[in-house]
Amino acid sequence: MKNKNTLTLILFVSLILFLLAAFGSGLYAQPKTKSGVDKSKTVEAKAGDCAACHKDTKKLPDSHVATKDMPYDGCVVCHIPGEGNAGTLRGKLPGSHIHALKDVKCAQCHGKVKKPEPVQMSQCVTCHAPDNVAKKTANVKPNNPHDSPHYGKSADCNLCHHQHAKSEDYCAQCHSYKFIVP
Amino acid sequence: MKKDDQTDKRLSRRNFLKTAGSAAAVAGLAAGGIGISSTNAQAVGDALPKKWDETYDVVIVGSGFAGLAAAIEAKNAGAKDVVVLDKMPVHGGNSIINGGDFCAPGTKLQKENGVEDSPELMLKDMLKAGSYLNHPELARMVAYHAKEAIEWTESYLGARYTKLNYQGGHSVKRANGTINSSGSEVVNKQLAKARELGVVIQLRTKLVKFLSNNNGRIVGIEVRKNYKFPDESTGKTAFIKAKRAVVLSSGGFSRDLKLRQIEDPRLDERFESTNHPGATGEALLAACTANAMDVQMDWIQLGPWTSPDEKGFGDVPLFCEPLVGYGLMVNPQTGKRFFKETGNRKERADAIILVGHPVIIMGDSYAVNKQVVPGRLKGAMDNGAIKKFDTLEDIAGNYNIPLDVFLKEVSRWNSFVEKKQDDDFGCMIFKDARPTVVPPFYVARLWPKVHHTMGGLVIDKNAQVMGFDLKPVKGLFAAGEITGGVHGAVRLGGVAMADCIVFGRIAGTNAAKEKPWG
Numbered sequence: 001m002k003n004k005n006t007l008t009l010i011l012f013v014s015l016i017l018f019l020l021a022a023f024g025s026g027l028y029a030q031p032k033t034k035s036g037v038d039k040s041k042t043v044e045a046k047a048g049d050c051a052a053c054h055k056d057t058k059k060l061p062d063s064h065v066a067t068k069d070m071p072y073d074g075c076v077v078c079h080i081p082g083e084g085n086a087g088t089l090r091g092k093l094p095g096s097h098i099h100a101l102k103d104v105k106c107a108q109c110h111g112k113v114k115k116p117e118p119v120q121m122s123q124c125v126t127c128h129a130p131d132n133v134a135k136k137t138a139n140v141k142p143n144n145p146h147d148s149p150h151y152g153k154s155a156d157c158n159l160c161h162h163q164h165a166k167s168e169d170y171c172a173q174c175h176s177y178k179f180i181v182p
Numbered sequence: 183m184k185k186d187d188q189t190d191k192r193l194s195r196r197n198f199l200k201t202a203g204s205a206a207a208v209a210g211l212a213a214g215g216i217g218i219s220s221t222n223a224q225a226v227g228d229a230l231p232k233k234w235d236e237t238y239d240v241v242i243v244g245s246g247f248a249g250l251a252a253a254i255e256a257k258n259a260g261a262k263d264v265v266v267l268d269k270m271p272v273h274g275g276n277s278i279i280n281g282g283d284f285c286a287p288g289t290k291l292q293k294e295n296g297v298e299d300s301p302e303l304m305l306k307d308m309l310k311a312g313s314y315l316n317h318p319e320l321a322r323m324v325a326y327h328a329k330e331a332i333e334w335t336e337s338y339l340g341a342r343y344t345k346l347n348y349q350g351g352h353s354v355k356r357a358n359g360t361i362n363s364s365g366s367e368v369v370n371k372q373l374a375k376a377r378e379l380g381v382v383i384q385l386r387t388k389l390v391k392f393l394s395n396n397n398g399r400i401v402g403i404e405v406r407k408n409y410k411f412p413d414e415s416t417g418k419t420a421f422i423k424a425k426r427a428v429v430l431s432s433g434g435f436s437r438d439l440k441l442r443q444i445e446d447p448r449l450d451e452r453f454e455s456t457n458h459p460g461a462t463g464e465a466l467l468a469a470c471t472a473n474a475m476d477v478q479m480d481w482i483q484l485g486p487w488t489s490p491d492e493k494g495f496g497d498v499p500l501f502c503e504p505l506v507g508y509g510l511m512v513n514p515q516t517g518k519r520f521f522k523e524t525g526n527r528k529e530r531a532d533a534i535i536l537v538g539h540p541v542i543i544m545g546d547s548y549a550v551n552k553q554v555v556p557g558r559l560k561g562a563m564d565n566g567a568i569k570k571f572d573t574l575e576d577i578a579g580n581y582n583i584p585l586d587v588f589l590k591e592v593s594r595w596n597s598f599v600e601k602k603q604d605d606d607f608g609c610m611i612f613k614d615a616r617p618t619v620v621p622p623f624y625v626a627r628l629w630p631k632v633h634h635t636m637g638g639l640v641i642d643k644n645a646q647v648m649g650f651d652l653k654p655v656k657g658l659f660a661a662g663e664i665t666g667g668v669h670g671a672v673r674l675g676g677v678a679m680a681d682c683i684v685f686g687r688i689a690g691t692n693a694a695k696e697k698p699w700g
């Protein structure tokens with residue numbers, strides 16, 4: 001009987017300690033996103049300077065050349081669009097990074113506001129006119145992703161092209177087109 | 183003694199209910215003014231929000247054929263503010279991925295093709311296929327108003343139909359095919375018209391709950407805005423007031439694994455679905471919670487023309503369906519035909535499930551070139567779901583079919599085609615069908631997928647939803663695949679479009695005419 005009480009006490013104390021450890025540390029941790037990004041830094045950071053936001057989290061393979069001061073033109077010297085080996089950046093970097101590498105600043109889409117809101121498609125089309133986009137991908141096999149029998153040229157960009165998360169192939173719900181989505 | 187005991191128990195049970203009810207009400211108030219539905223909530227009504235976030239005359243849930251038809255007609259009937267909500271990031275639900283076949287009797291295309299037809303004959307076909315479980319009044323509305331409905335999409339919306347197709351189970355060719363073989367031709371024109379009329383469209387907005395007043399009248403809904411399907415943790419709660427009525431047109435539940443297995447336990451994950459991913463049943467269940475009655479929920483249709491070699495609906499159905507009556511279906515294990523190719527969906531799907539493994543459908547170059555849209559053929563050939571063979575021997579080799587039996591079976595079929603009569607299964611053989619002899623031959627494998635839910639909410643011919651008290655649920659109309667009764671046991675191909683447009687228009691008109699409650 002006595003033994004049992006002691007056991008319960010020990011269990012109880014360890015539970016409290018565990019809870020403290022689990023949640024206590026959380027209270028004092030830096031506000032970070034899933035990818036370990038320190039959000040307060042992202043606005044000023046240079047696009048190629050991974051560590052500015054990602055800190056110690058390694059994002060590129062060790063063998064990768066230094067990217068700190070590299071603009072987009074530098075990336076495509078190796079990542080030649082449409083060519084094998086070095087491949088392409090498409091589908092690898094979140095859209096926001098490509099934008100940043102091309103010197104498109106956060107405020108250009110989100111506006112100069114304290115609390116940025118999600119961007120509507122009407123904003124995307126100010127640069128990426130649907131007709132032009134559709135023309136550009138007219139020869140993509142097996143079908144033009146930007147001119148579908150369902151939505152024509154008006155499908156919302158954000159169905160596939162996420163800027164702050166991994167992009168997705170929305171068509172893949174029903175089709176096996178295997179589009180690589182930048 | 184015993185008697186007293188029972189009285190006691192009854193009393194205490196009643197007391198308990200009372201307490202439970204008021205506890206729920208208190209909890210509801212604390213949680214921001216909305217009551218948690220309890221056993222007796224229906225009689226009491228829901229605690230309504232202190233402030234509605236948005237107010238419209240007519241609130242429509244679902245942006246497919248039915249919902250958009252309702253929106254347009256609500257506007258035309260004088261409703262001032264009309265909103266269409268959809269939980270998905272795109273409009274159109276199943277309607278925008280549909281095959282574009284609209285069945286209606288006596289259309290222009292039928293006349294051009296010399297096909298004699300009548301509403302009476304269409305009704306007869308619907309009832310026969312539906313095993314006479316159709317609510318006759320509803321089926322009649324569809325058959326008799328289908329022509330007017332398709333003409334409305336043509337002359338008022340500008341939709342174009344260019345090909346007359348045959349759908350299994352109909353006694354004549356009456357499927358008017360849209361110019362792009364897709365429902366998008368209609369649904370996108372509906373959307374454009376709705377926008378032109380000032381209808382507000384809100385995507386990523388999910389209906390969570392109906393709100394009713396003390397009389398059980400539906401007065402508004404609770405939604406989650408900015409909802410990211412299928413993540414239930416997303417979205418922000420908002421309350422939308424429906425001054426006149428709500429039209430529920432949220433489609434079927436073919437993709438709702440849980441609900442469909444409750445209704446038909448066979449339909450587990452072995453069966454894929456042709457539907458869009460949002461074809462789930464929560465809106466229907468929310469309506470039932472608000473006293474709407476359901477009917478024939480376990481009549482769930484499998485498409486017998488889908489391929490296990492591609493995703494979703496795919497291209498094969500638009501290869502298979504135009505080919506029936508021209509080509510033959512064979513069980514590869516036996517090398518023989520096993521069922522009437524032009525049978526209705528249920529008969530054919532059941533027959534394939536009984537075979538127990540995928541079967542094949544085949545056609546020669548004459549039939550395929552004549553019947554199949556080139557784009558479809560190419561699509562399915564590119565993804566490997568349709569294969570091309572130079573000889574019948576090659577087909578047998580590829581699908582492991584016993585060659586001798588197969589060759590005999592093909593020539594037997596060919597003899598039926600010559601005399602336009604199938605002695606084995608009574609397949610309908612079309613006038614212009616020819617023996618399957620011209621290479622190359624095209625073949626696809628078939629295995630059923632869950633396609634349509636015939637059951638759903640009980641409505642009357644005014645699209646008014648009926649309650650479990652067998653009285654109208656005031657302020658609630660429904661149309662389209664979410665309703666039950668129109669099709670009975672089997673929905674015939676091409677009749678869903680007729681159903682959705684006919685009843686969608688009625689629902690919208692009547693919703694606009696409902697007297698405002700406040």
Ligand SMILES: Cc1cc2nc3c(=O)[nH]c(=O)nc-3n(C[C@H](O)[C@H](O)[C@H](O)COP(=O)(O)OP(=O)(O)OC[C@H]3O[C@@H](n4cnc5c(N)ncnc54)[C@H](O)[C@@H]3O)c2cc1C
Nearest residue numbers: 244246248269275276277281283389433662663676678679
């Ligand atoms: C691949 C395919 C091909 C077909 N081909 C044909 C054909 O050729 N001819 C024919 O007659 N029929 C065909 N059908 C059937 C027909 O297309 C459907 O029955 C019809 O489109 C249903 O229309 P609806 O307006 O009732 O629902 P839908 O078009 O499915 O629209 C319902 C909408 O409600 C939304 N919704 C669901 N739940 C909620 C919620 N809780 N909150 C907010 N929104 C919600 C959904 O996201 C969806 O967009 C086909 C079906 C499929 C799947």
